[in-house]
Amino acid sequence: MNKEIELLIKAQANVIEVVSYEDKRIHGYVNAAAKSLGMSWYCWNEVNGLQRYDYASKEYVKEDDIKDYLDILNFFTDTLEENAILILQDFHHVLGRDDPKILRKFREILQNKSLPNKVIILSMPVKCVPDDLSKELSVVEIGLPDVKQLRTIANTCLNNYEVNQSSIDVPVLEAALGLTTMEAQLAFSKAIIEFNKLDQSCIPFIISEKESIIKKTGLLEYYHTSTKLGDVGGLENLKNWIDKRGKSFTPEAKEFGLETPKGIMLLGVPGCGKSLTAKAVAKAWNYPLLRFDIGKVFAGIVGESENNVRKALEIARAIAPCVLWIDEIEKGLSGIQSSGQTDGGTTSRVFGTLLTWMQEKTEPVFVIATANNISQLPPELMRKGRFDEVFFVDLPSYDERKKIFQIHIENRKRSIDNLDMEQLARETKGFSGSEIEECVKEALQTAFSEGSKPLTTEYLLEAIRSTVPLSITMGEGLRRLRDWAKFRARLASNGQVEDIDTEKSKSIPRLKSENSNPFLDD
Known part of the structure; x- marks a missing residue:
């Protein structure tokens, strides 16, 4: 990094923005560049004033008690000796205010090519350069430690x-x-x-x-997952794909000519295993799992939302190889089409930052984005190159429902030997995986409340018959979702698709507010 700073100084860049939270690393890089070029260097902030770094004692020596932002810029142009570097700390506060005097002074410095070997280093934790200066300012971003x-x-x-x-x-x-x-x-x-x-x-x-x-950042959550691919009932096409791609991160795969997998988009019915799959992939590949809540990146300060998403992606890059799980991505990107009118373009810029990173990243960060509502997804997100594959996760088939029942019953230390699995699978046509799990939990609750009795088919059927599944409450919307996915996504399951009874869905009374739900009839 000091070589990059040194190169910019040699190229006569007289103002360089260095983006990092770590003052010590910035000072270390500047010190190395200054020594290599035979230059002295200073550091200024509003608290300590102006300090010079003494190479002999390796200490900072107080030079002046300047405390004003404009005064220190005037000192740079009028008083500072030749062959010197001046680090200015915390200038993002004043630049964020768009102070016209400060901006004019910076423009004069940037355009003055007669300043003899004088360089300003703007040490800032976040990118915060006004448009007035962005075209003329050199930027160096320091990543997290390797x-x-x-x-x-x-x-x-x-x-x-x-x-x-x-x-x-x-x-x-x-x-x-x-x-x-x-x-x-x-x-x-x-x-x-x-x-x-x-x-x-x-x-x-x-x-x-x-x-x-x-x-503590509030942007990412580090998951310890014990979920295995075998804990995901059905979705055999998706699991086979995951199994094959897991071998593509090795040096042998790279030598063979394979590219590092980018990620997958999982679209489909709520409660059918999208989030569970994300956890299982991390466990199968033995990678850390980071859950990225994209909705939390939005902040009230101009530019802060974009910096939040960069910060989260930088952490993911540093931890790589890892799985980055963006759950319900459509919620964080809703309103992108009207972003210019509603939030000053913030959502659009955040989306652009994410798209650019997904397209250009070289680190082994495998992105798993999940979405329930395809109507809120921008088309740019879906094109090839962002993801390796787009999978549609449908309601479980007959055989998959049997497997899901088995998983949830055996996970609760019960045997399926005395249960009629065929009848349970028949009776749960149109149920999602999470609805089947809730039926198992409800049946166990009933068995316990009646004197800790064994789990029976009758208890399970009672729970099933008291459940109204999504395929009924959102029947017509699910049919449209299937029609959309037919030519745009790969089926995650190899099971036979079962028809949805949309007539039952039409007979359900709805609140007026439910009309905004894209899964329901208009």
């Missing part, structure tokens, strides 16, 4: 606590991927204090720390 940098951090922590350890295994360092320098330093330090070492026995502890830190 394994090599994490090794340096870990060794520093071991030295600080005087722990004599000759080497650190790579899996220990990989456990901290996705953390900033300070977060990794804290996680390593706590592990050393707890175990007096930093080896593979510390990995669960470090991952637990990482989970807490990632959850």
